[in-house]
Amino acid sequence: MIFRGALYEYIRFFRGRKIWLVLLKFCFWGACLYNRLSTRVIPKSLMLDTSTKAVVYGRHLDMITRMLCFDFLSGRDSSVAAVIDPGVARRSYAKVFFWEREIMIPVFRDFSGLPDDMRDMVLINFASHRSAPDVARAAMASGRFFLQHIVAEGIPEHETRLLIHEAKNRNVMLLGPATVGGIAAGAFRIGNTGGSLENIVASRLYRPGSVGFVSRSGGMSNELYRVLSRTTDGVHTGFALGGDRYVGMRFSDAVEYFEKIPEIRMIVILGEVGGTDELAVAEAIGTGKITKPVVAWIAGTFAEHLPHEVQFGHAWAKANRHLETAREKNRILREAGAFVPESYAGIESLIRDVYEAAGGVWFACDEPTDAIDAAIARLQHRRPTTFTSTICDERSVPVRYDGVPVSDFLSQWGLARVIGHLWLRRELPEYALRFIETVLILLADHGPAVSGATNTIITARAGKDIVSSLIAGLATIGPRFGGAIDASARTWYECVRDSISTADLITKMRRKGEYIPGIGHRLYSKFRPDDRVARLTDCVHELRQSRHLDFARAVEALTLEKKPNLILNVDGAIAAILLDIFGDIGMTRDEIETALDSGVFNAFFILARTIGLLWHAIDQRRLGEGLYRTAHDDIFYLDPSWSNSQNDV
Numbered sequence: 001m002i003f004r005g006a007l008y009e010y011i012r013f014f015r016g017r018k019i020w021l022v023l024l025k026f027c028f029w030g031a032c033l034y035n036r037l038s039t040r041v042i043p044k045s046l047m048l049d050t051s052t053k054a055v056v057y058g059r060h061l062d063m064i065t066r067m068l069c070f071d072f073l074s075g076r077d078s079s080v081a082a083v084i085d086p087g088v089a090r091r092s093y094a095k096v097f098f099w100e101r102e103i104m105i106p107v108f109r110d111f112s113g114l115p116d117d118m119r120d121m122v123l124i125n126f127a128s129h130r131s132a133p134d135v136a137r138a139a140m141a142s143g144r145f146f147l148q149h150i151v152a153e154g155i156p157e158h159e160t161r162l163l164i165h166e167a168k169n170r171n172v173m174l175l176g177p178a179t180v181g182g183i184a185a186g187a188f189r190i191g192n193t194g195g196s197l198e199n200i201v202a203s204r205l206y207r208p209g210s211v212g213f214v215s216r217s218g219g220m221s222n223e224l225y226r227v228l229s230r231t232t233d234g235v236h237t238g239f240a241l242g243g244d245r246y247v248g249m250r251f252s253d254a255v256e257y258f259e260k261i262p263e264i265r266m267i268v269i270l271g272e273v274g275g276t277d278e279l280a281v282a283e284a285i286g287t288g289k290i291t292k293p294v295v296a297w298i299a300g301t302f303a304e305h306l307p308h309e310v311q312f313g314h315a316w317a318k319a320n321r322h323l324e325t326a327r328e329k330n331r332i333l334r335e336a337g338a339f340v341p342e343s344y345a346g347i348e349s350l351i352r353d354v355y356e357a358a359g360g361v362w363f364a365c366d367e368p369t370d371a372i373d374a375a376i377a378r379l380q381h382r383r384p385t386t387f388t389s390t391i392c393d394e395r396s397v398p399v400r401y402d403g404v405p406v407s408d409f410l411s412q413w414g415l416a417r418v419i420g421h422l423w424l425r426r427e428l429p430e431y432a433l434r435f436i437e438t439v440l441i442l443l444a445d446h447g448p449a450v451s452g453a454t455n456t457i458i459t460a461r462a463g464k465d466i467v468s469s470l471i472a473g474l475a476t477i478g479p480r481f482g483g484a485i486d487a488s489a490r491t492w493y494e495c496v497r498d499s500i501s502t503a504d505l506i507t508k509m510r511r512k513g514e515y516i517p518g519i520g521h522r523l524y525s526k527f528r529p530d531d532r533v534a535r536l537t538d539c540v541h542e543l544r545q546s547r548h549l550d551f552a553r554a555v556e557a558l559t560l561e562k563k564p565n566l567i568l569n570v571d572g573a574i575a576a577i578l579l580d581i582f583g584d585i586g587m588t589r590d591e592i593e594t595a596l597d598s599g600v601f602n603a604f605f606i607l608a609r610t611i612g613l614l615w616h617a618i619d620q621r622r623l624g625e626g627l628y629r630t631a632h633d634d635i636f637y638l639d640p641s642w643s644n645s646q647n648d649v
Ligand code: ACO
Pocket: 479, 480, 481, 482, 483, 484, 514, 515, 516, 517, 518, 519, 520, 521, 522, 559, 563, 565, 566, 569, 570, 571, 572
């Protein structure tokens, strides 16, 4: 320590004499090489580098876009792996710009929805000060994050101290609260650290330098990034610790982190009046724990000319005792071996001297940025797309369904394979393709008497066009006709998932006064079975399990005891078999529940019956059928006088 202090004193003396400086540089190159070999390096999983990924809590898409701009300038892929938004039902997507290109980022309701491979990440906790502690605890409990950054200001101190304790127990680096974050230049940007795009470029933050920097303040960090870009080759990693009295990462933690990164040649710390955190750095230097040269400045020396009770910007920035004054902390740091200028004005030249002595290849960060400037100019032309489609791209030749050329489907089960890819995003096994094809064929139509067909016919006979006639029929599909598949699937799924017995289901539905979706038919009964149901079940013998179809059959056995027409109808059968197929092809619970929410079960009936309804409309026009009017004797006309005297019509 004394050796290093004396040696640097020589630098100042020999500074005008280049030959000595060259000789001294060789000494320091050797010291740096030794340092690199001897320094215990941070494990890869704790490094902020170009492979680091973040999860952002809160749908802050503007901030995410700024992170992705930094990623683009750094030449890496998107650093944001997912967003947590408690407002989504289960899973969603957010569309953001990766420079000029839009990309989709998955959005999950909570940490439990994240895929298993999302681990060893950074959490950027943008929750409000009210919910940030709970979010932080849930994130730590998930075990997925090695570093957590809390943005919120105003978290109660006792909450912060509990979080700091828990983070230490779980070996999680906690940055903040009340901080803009930190940055690994050219690798990973936390939140809005580094400020505007212009500042990112001017400070050359898009590529790593060799200086570790730590301050309490994000604003001061941005200022010093600019200083470092003038006096060294730029910052390597920088942290803004936050302005609260209690914070996770402290000055000594940051400096020890820098000490273990071989690419960091020197360290700069910018402290503030109040507190004694910076003195831990002095101790670390004094004990040899920190071997890299440290330039330090504690701002606020003027504070001693003011009454002690004056508090400055940050919550803790008030010197309650002499040891916390800026002047005293600067003195202690200087005595320990840090390089402390006489005033803040001297920090630039001192940084430059120490950097040169530390073997830094000194150059102002003035590499040309023409290409970057041109890329920034292109940003003004980007326009967010209005629609999002994930299933089909007709710009390609041939058209692609789910990425598969449409020509690939011109084989057996072609249409079913198209549905498998467009709706289920999967290549389905043959028995599933056969089932889908069977549904389309059997459900294409069921004659003019059914309500949907009747509405199409009436509309066509009123002279309406084909599309309007089709819509009239499709609009009839609902909880009683053709549109009970979704509800039936949810019923079968939840009963099987939650081991609800058939008897309990029937009791529950009766108590609610609701019909069991998928049960009952106007035309068919146990004496006149709907052979479509038999054909549907016949084509899936290869199913490895049929839990849902078995359950549906068991319900039917009970309902038939009540009335012969309470059979398992085609809606109920399709619902049960699709659930068993989804299970067979390995769909996760999340995918099945998303399918239940998305209406995909009813879609099979809608698609099939569109064939028949179109035909009824065309048929009426081809036949030249005239306007339909219901015959009087087919209508019960209630006498108004009768309805007044009889309340219960
Ligand atoms: N669950 C429980 N009880 C039922 C059900 C059912 N799904 N359907 C009828 N019942 C009972 C009624 O509660 C009633 O009991 P009650 O005599 O003690 O009052 C009795 O059966 C008769 O009721 P209705 O409404 O007259 O029965 P209907 O035969 O007219 O109903 C219908 C047929 C509309 C399909 C009915 O069963 C139903 O709504 N089912 C649920 C919806 C559904 O699955 N629709 C798809 C049909 S297939 C298709 O559209 C392609």
